[in-house]
Amino acid sequence: MSVAGKYLHKNVEFLDxxxxxxxxxxxxxxxxxNTDKVYTFEEALDLAGRGWYTYGLVAFLILALHGITLxxxxxxxxxxxxxxxNLTHNQKTILLSTPFAGSIVTAWPWxxxxxxxxxxxALAFSLWGSFILSTLSTxxxxxxxxAVLKFGSCGFSSGTQSLGFTxxxxxxSQKLRASLIIIVSTSLIxxxxxxxVIGYLxxxxxxxxxxxxxxxxxxxxxxLVFTLPLGLSATLLGFIxxxxxxxxxxxxxxxALDTLKNITxxxxxxVSKYPVKRIVLEETxxxxxxxxxxxxxxxxxxxxxxxxxxxxxTIQLFYITAVIYSTNNGFFIWLPFVMDTFYSGYNENATAxxxxxxxxxxSNKLDAGMETCVGTxxxxxxxxxxxxxxxxxxxxxxxxxxxxxxxxxxxSLMLFCFACGVVIPAVTDRIASMILLEGFMISCVCISxxxxxxxxxxxxxxxxxAACLGVMVARGSALVGSNLVGSYLDSHxxxxxxxxxxxxxxxVVVSWFLPPDNVKRESQ
Numbered sequence: 342m343s344v345a346g347k348y349l350h351k352n353v354e355f356l357d358x359x360x361x362x363x364x365x366x367x368x369x370x371x372x373x374x375n376t377d378k379v380y381t382f383e384e385a386l387d388l389a390g391r392g393w394y395t396y397g398l399v400a401f402l403i404l405a406l407h408g409i410t411l412x413x414x415x416x417x418x419x420x421x422x423x424x425x426x427n428l429t430h431n432q433k434t435i436l437l438s439t440p441f442a443g444s445i446v447t448a449w450p451w452x453x454x455x456x457x458x459x460x461x462x463a464l465a466f467s468l469w470g471s472f473i474l475s476t477l478s479t480x481x482x483x484x485x486x487x488a489v490l491k492f493g494s495c496g497f498s499s500g501t502q503s504l505g506f507t508x509x510x511x512x513x514s515q516k517l518r519a520s521l522i523i524i525v526s527t528s529l530i531x532x533x534x535x536x537x538v539i540g541y542l543x544x545x546x547x548x549x550x551x552x553x554x555x556x557x558x559x560x561x562x563x564x565l566v567f568t569l570p571l572g573l574s575a576t577l578l579g580f581i582x583x584x585x586x587x588x589x590x591x592x593x594x595x596x597a598l599d600t601l602k603n604i605t606x607x608x609x610x611x612v613s614k615y616p617v618k619r620i621v622l623e624e625t626x627x628x629x630x631x632x633x634x635x636x637x638x639x640x641x642x643x644x645x646x647x648x649x650x651x652x653x654x655t656i657q658l659f660y661i662t663a664v665i666y667s668t669n670n671g672f673f674i675w676l677p678f679v680m681d682t683f684y685s686g687y688n689e690n691a692t693a694x695x696x697x698x699x700x701x702x703x704s705n706k707l708d709a710g711m712e713t714c715v716g717t718x719x720x721x722x723x724x725x726x727x728x729x730x731x732x733x734x735x736x737x738x739x740x741x742x743x744x745x746x747x748x749x750x751x752x753s754l755m756l757f758c759f760a761c762g763v764v765i766p767a768v769t770d771r772i773a774s775m776i777l778l779e780g781f782m783i784s785c786v787c788i789s790x791x792x793x794x795x796x797x798x799x800x801x802x803x804x805x806x807a808a809c810l811g812v813m814v815a816r817g818s819a820l821v822g823s824n825l826v827g828s829y830l831d832s833h834x835x836x837x838x839x840x841x842x843x844x845x846x847x848x849v850v851v852s853w854f855l856p857p858d859n860v861k862r863e864s865q
Contacts, residue, residue, distance in 0.1 A: 392608030408570030409498040418540035422560030444499030448813030451500030455805025468575035470497030503808035510796030526789025527737035534730025664848030667822030698834035762842030
């Protein structure tokens with residue numbers, strides 16, 4: 342007997358709000374019996390199989406996330422070549438902060454749009470809006486216009502990550518879900534190296550076209566190239582279906598079943614043999630009421646996340662997300678300075694007995710009071726970025742192969758991060774210090790695992806809002822972490838590493854209470 346069959350002896354309420362009660366029906370648990378076979382949504386999704394549609398959805402999401410990463414983080418490389426703008430240190434700081442600010446401000450509305458308008462429609466607005474504004478930012482006449490347009494473009498693109506993960510999680514079988522999310526997240530690690538490589542190639546070109554109101558130089562070309570994945574993924578969204586689980590939850594059961602059949606066909610299955618005609622949702626069903634004011638609807642989608650029984654899950658995942666992003670982003674911003682000091686120390690035959698804290702202090706002394714524009718990406722930064730991306734990609738592949746034990750893997754990685762942070766202040770060898778610093782930032786590998794829990798732990802009606810608020814927490818903690826570490830690490834380096842390491846350990850303690858790895862169920 343199927344899992345759904347076990348529920349038939351219970352009171353099950355017949356729900357058909359699609360207008361066709363003869364063939365298609367959705368079910369929930371409150372008061373009706375029927376002898377027809379009923380499938381759980383997970384069973385119906387499993388029967389759709391896996392194939393070209395599943396892999397195409399993964400490829401689409403990888404491209405989309407590649408686009409938002411280039412849009413949000415690529416500006417650091419773009420500004421390296423923007424020498425003709427004569428930017429001051431404060432102006433650069435504002436421009437580097439605006440992508441995070443834009444993503445923080447808009448995270449809440451994206452969650453509302455996903456849960457009330459659908460994952461696919463919200464994704465369309467996110468991708469097209471970010472592509473248009475990011476393209477316009479290429480032609481900014483001054484830094485203020487550039488900041489405003491980057492704020493807007495990153496505000497639009499910030500929804501893509503949470504919306505994309507939610508759509509993927511609701512469109513593939515439970516057996517594949519965690520693995521596919523980890524694969525997609527692994528691509529983000531590769532992206533962090535790719536924008537350095539692209540920047541190195543384009544910023545070394547001699548590009549200069551007079552457009553009267555601006556001079557189109559190499560950094561503008563680089564920014565334009567960074568927008569291409571956004572435009573391409575927005576176009577490819579036309580081949581992606583709406584989340585069938587969202588459709589069932591919204592009462593459009595006929596369309597949900599049609600979507601499941603289309604997914605079956607795209608995956609190479611025989612639609613005529615697809616048996617599902619009735620679906621049961623194994624969770625509380627909540628629908629947005631018509632003619633409800635916007636702010637009340639926003640409240641209805643948000644408040645339940647901060648009330649039992651979802652309150653504990655929300656606090657738990659938000660805290661772990663904050664630990665990961667503030668740690669990784671907070672220390673990642675120091676990496677270029679440390680690499681330059683590391684390189685210059687050996688070139689000048691300086692002593693190798695210098696730890697990370699010594700490198701940071703030396704880097705700060707060398708850069709104090711200097712307002713220089715490099716104009717290009719150095720070969721050292723290029724090779725270090727490639728090496729870092731390669732190592733983290735290999736680790737992610739290992740995480741993918743162990744996805745059935747994702748909680749155990751997550752805790753192990755965070756403990757390794759903690760151990761590296763505690764040891765760093767005591768190590769004085771340059772090479773060992775760099776390796777330990779990279780190990781301390783290995784928390785970035787945990788991003789894929791923690792976002793898979795957003796899909797697993799929240800019901801369909803609040804999953805989009807929870808994931809988008811999670812992104813808001815991630816961006817906010819990254820902004821706070823980078824500023825906090827940057828202002829405190831110079832004067833209290835050793836204390837900072839010890840304090841931050843125990844902050845990571847607190848994340849390990851909280852993650853201990855995540856849902857257990859259900860290895861038996863996933864291996865069946």
